[in-house]
Amino acid sequence: MSESKMRVAVVGAGAAGSAAAYRLWQKLGHAVSITVYERKEHVGGRAWDLQFAGTRIEVGGTLLHSSGRYTMELMEFTGSQAGGSGLSIDGKNETYAFWTGKGFVVTTRTSLQSMAANILRYVGLGxxxxxxxxxxxxxxxxxxxxxxxxxxxxxxxxxxxxxxxxxxxxxxxxxxxxxxxxxxxxxxxxxxxxxxxxxxxxxxxxxxxxxxxxGLAGAGLAGGYLFAIEDGNWTIYDKTLAKIGADLRLNTQVTAIEMLSGSSAHGEGDLNGDELGGAGETREGADAAGGVGAGGARTCCAVTTADGASEYYDAVILAAPLALADLELRANGAPLDATVYPYQEVQTTLVVGTLNPAFFGADPRKRLPSTVFTADSAGAPFKSIGVTGHSPTYDSRIYKIFSADHEMTDEELGRIFSTIHDVHRFVWRGAYPVISPDIDHLPFELAPGLFYACAFETAAGAIEVESVAGYNTANLLAQYLT
Ligand SMILES: Cc1cc2nc3c(=O)[nH]c(=O)nc-3n(C[C@H](O)[C@H](O)[C@H](O)COP(=O)(O)OP(=O)(O)OC[C@H]3O[C@@H](n4cnc5c(N)ncnc54)[C@H](O)[C@@H]3O)c2cc1C
Incomplete structure (x- = not known):
């Protein structure tokens, strides 16, 4: 690493952190060295897949929309290809349906045009x-x-x-x-x-x-088309971080980010060992961080990891939701004031099998819809159930069930499916924040030099939206450093 490089840390290698790292590289090029901390053994965060029943299934952020320019940009940058959305396994025979508990009020083919036309018929033109x-x-x-x-x-x-x-x-x-x-x-x-x-x-x-x-635009109500990345949505982040030469530290949990004013990361201020505190944190450590940045005294950021080691940066982007990050934010020894908004648990259940028409009150002679949306008033034990792939092992469909914080029991699955070949349960400890109209969103800049890429998620969240927020924090950081 060159002596003159500015040092930036990004905490979290999901959509927001990867987009932020890419944008920093784009804006600052070789003037910046980017370290990305990721506590899991893989990048992608909530965009993640797993192998099940002989195939690969997206279990988090699945559907991308053609209007998402930053996702498209990273696809192009990494040479990634768009694959199918996973919603259509048998082509034109796949259907969406809206279920009220008493029956299917709207059933429609997977094409967005046909969905719009059928919804229009049901609810009326106005x-x-x-x-x-x-x-x-x-x-x-x-x-x-x-x-x-x-x-x-x-x-x-x-x-x-x-x-x-x-x-x-x-x-x-x-x-x-x-x-x-x-x-x-x-x-x-x-x-x-x-x-x-x-x-x-x-x-x-x-x-x-x-x-x-x-959500409605992302579902295609405003036009466009849906897709997923051929090799897995997370792979565009993996390839992006590799291509920009980020120092990616997998399996590395950040436990604290501390803003230390009165010094730059290259030790021009008057910090001493006591102010830095903690194991392995020394003035030499701060000096060794290098980075000339704009020169002169500026806040220095100490990033501490679970092994107790600290490294020093000119600025940090936190790209993990505070509610899920399990880390402390401090400024000069005192806790930093930042509201932690709760995130919701989501149980995801994958089932290889055949739906039971009797559960839905449907005619057993007719083909059941492949994706069923419900409101709570329907009284179903799930929020939605949808076909998500085809198992070559069982030559059967794979369904994905979202059931909020309720774990689907074997008894419930036995009522919903007439045949079950295999089941896999997966829990998102925090899938999305609770979004309400009165939220006082956190700022994108939590303190001078500390930026928060997940601040927008309490207004709306999706892979592309998080990428936009990541770009914005990178712009803010670049402005701060130059
Ligand atoms: C079940 C589900 C279905 C979804 N469906 C869709 C969809 O179809 N389309 C869509 O666009 N969006 C969808 N989303 C939303 C989308 O996945 C998220 O909005 C987006 O992936 C969030 O990206 P992020 O980078 O902000 O956060 P994350 O993806 O959560 O990334 C944060 C990263 O930070 C890491 N991290 C956390 N704490 C630390 C720490 N202390 N130290 C180091 N690393 C840390 C985490 O391991 C993680 O990798 C879905 C989400 C879920 C859960």
Missing amino acids: SARRVVSSATGMASKWERVYDLLGSGQTFTTPQALLEELGLREATQLSLASYLGKLGANRRMTHDIVEPIIHNMYNQGAEIGALAGLV
Whole structure:
């Protein structure tokens, strides 16, 4: 490493951290050395897959949307290919359905056009048009973010970003109130929108309206198409970090980030061993961090890992949700004040088998829909159940069930499926935050030199949205250092 390089640490190698590292490399090139800390043995975070029943299944962030420019950019950068969405196993015979507990109110082929047409028939033209045009309007306002961030603009808070895009109001209302104001009817809100949002955020129409609209646009209501990365969504992050030459430290849990003012990472201030505190932390350690940055005294960031060692950086991007990161934030020895918003547990169950028509009150002679969305009022033990692949081992479909914090019991699976070949259960300790209209989002800059890439997730979250937030924190950091 060159003596003159600025040193930056990124904590978390998911979509947000990888996008931030890429953007830093793009903006600062060889002037910066980037260390990425990741506590797991792999990158990707909540974009992750596993081998099951002879094939590969995405168990976290699965569906990408064609409007996601940063995801597309990283695909191109890494030479990754788009594969199928996993929603269509048998091609045109796959169907989505909305289930109220009493039956399927809308059943539709996997094509987004056919979904739109059938929803329209069920809810009526007025409601459908208002909701679709609202999701489309949100998507086109959101698109401006790429020009703004591309030109180097920065946003210190999610509120400032939303204000600039003209989307602030949508975070101040619940989805139910927002749709009510639009004049959407009950069928649209409760039988269609709520089940879709359920599947994506584990919440109903009480969710903040922006997250709801992002969910609807992401489901294809605003056009475009859905896909997944051929070799696994996480692989674009793996390849990106390798290609930019980041120093990736897998299996390395960060336990504390401490901002130490009055010194730069290269030791121009007056820190002493006591101020640094902790095992292995010395003034020499700070000096050895190198990095000239803009020169002169600036905050130095000490990143401590589970083995007790600390390293020193000119700036740090925290790209892991505070609720899940299990680390301490400190400024000059005192805890840093940052609200920890709760994240929701999501149980994911994979089942190779055949659905039981009797459970859904469906005609046993008819083919069952491959993906079933429900609202809580349906009384089902799951939030959604959908086909997600084909098992070559059993020559049978694989279904993915999301059931919030409820573990699907064998008895429940026995009622939902008429045949079961294999089952795998997987728990996301924190899948998404609880999104409500009144959240006072954390800023993208928690302290001078410490940036928070997951700050936007309390307004809306998805792989692309987290990438956008990652880009913004990288822009902020570049501005801070130069
Ligand atoms: C079940 C499920 C389904 C989803 N479906 C979709 C979908 O279809 N489409 C979509 O766009 N989005 C979907 N999402 C959301 C999407 O996956 C997330 O919004 C996105 O992946 C979050 O990226 P991130 O980088 O912000 O956070 P994460 O992916 O959580 O990355 C944070 C990283 O930080 C690491 N880390 C945490 N603490 C520390 C520490 N102390 N030290 C070192 N490393 C640490 C973690 O191990 C992790 O790798 C889904 C999410 C879930 C859970």
